[in-house]
Amino acid sequence: MIKIYCRDVIWNMTKPYDFVPFLKCKIYDENGTLEGRIPIKVKVLTPVHIFSGHLKVQENGKIYREFIKVNRTPIIPGTSFKGCVRTIAESVSHSCLRTSQKDKKVPADKQHDEKHRCIICDMFGSMGHRSKVRFSDLVAVNYGTYVRGIPRSFKPNPESGYYIENGKYKGYKFYKHGVDGIQPTGPILCEFVTTGAEFEGEVLYSGLTHKQLALLCFALGLSGDIHPKIGYGKAFFYGSIAISSHPEWADKARQYINECSHEVKGNIDALIRILNYNNALKSYDG
Numbered sequence: 675m676i677k678i679y680c681r682d683v684i685w686n687m688t689k690p691y692d693f694v695p696f697l698k699c700k701i702y703d704e705n706g707t708l709e710g711r712i713p714i715k716v717k718v719l720t721p722v723h724i725f726s727g728h729l730k731v732q733e734n735g736k737i738y739r740e741f742i743k744v745n746r747t748p749i750i751p752g753t754s755f756k757g758c759v760r761t762i763a764e765s766v767s768h769s770c771l772r773t774s775q776k777d778k779k780v781p782a783d784k785q786h787d788e789k790h791r792c793i794i795c796d797m798f799g800s801m802g803h804r805s806k807v808r809f810s811d812l813v814a815v816n817y818g819t820y821v822r823g824i825p826r827s828f829k830p831n832p833e834s835g836y837y838i839e840n841g842k843y844k845g846y847k848f849y850k851h852g853v854d855g856i857q858p859t860g861p862i863l864c865e866f867v868t869t870g871a872e873f874e875g876e877v878l879y880s881g882l883t884h885k886q887l888a889l890l891c892f893a894l895g896l897s898g899d900i901h902p903k904i905g906y907g908k909a910f911f912y913g914s915i916a917i918s919s920h921p922e923w924a925d926k927a928r929q930y931i932n933e934c935s936h937e938v939k940g941n942i943d944a945l946i947r948i949l950n951y952n953n954a955l956k957s958y959d960g
């Protein structure tokens with residue numbers, strides 16, 4: 675918590691995040707038969723950095739963190755993209771809460787035993803149960819890269835996913851967007867993919883119900899209402915992306931909004947307030 679308050683001071687008391695409250699976990703035992711493929715296009719809204727794990731040396735001798743690549747082309751790994759979409763899907767459904775933070779008490783109505791599954795474990799997989807969705811790597815098709823320094827106070831993984839207050843889980847934590855240009859710079863050099871760059875890939879699914887497919891499309895942001903964040907520097911307004919596909923998939927995503935319960939709709943509205951890029955902060959005066 676102290677670190678968060680420190681960041682608030684750095685950010686001139688503007689919290690760079692907000693949270694979506696938990697909905698109760700419900701057991702999901704419907705059997706789905708749908709299978710298919712959703713083509714995905716990603717457009718970069720603010721500079722993105724995903725660390726390859728390798729350090730490189732610039733011509734001037736300075737060391738920077740390389741962007742992850744396959745055959746020298748930047749990619750968004752399917753695994754990290756899936757994690758990001760899963761957290762969004764969890765926040766707008768009656769999911770369980772999975773966490774490795776043993777010291778924090780998971781609310782009793784936010785868990786199920788291993789014999790059962792919630793709608794999310796059923797789709798995205800859980801211990802002993804295979805995922806029904808598969809995310810390909812997203813490959814850059816139209817892009818530029820450049821090395822940029824980011825602040826030292828930068829935390830590699832600020833997106834822990836849960837908002838904790840007084841040692842108790844309160845909800846899902848999401849970082850707000852900030853318009854391109856307000857991202858602070860600093861001494862830690864990283865390779866970024868430029869704003870406006872595009873990536874392409876696909877999501878394959880097998881054995882989903884109509885409701886699950888609609889939830890997947892919504893969580894991907896295909897209705898245009900939410901814009902996920904990927905990679906490093908989410909707290910500093912880096913990594914904002916817009917995801918699109920063919921119009922039928924946008925319709926499918928809207929179906930989730932139109933057919934959900936009043937309770938779920940409340941969370942969808944809260945999520946849109948945080949993750950719609952139209953609500954991006956316009957300035958940073960820290």
Ligand SMILES: [Zn+2]
Pocket residue numbers: 769770771786791792793794795796800
């Ligand atoms: Zn579950």
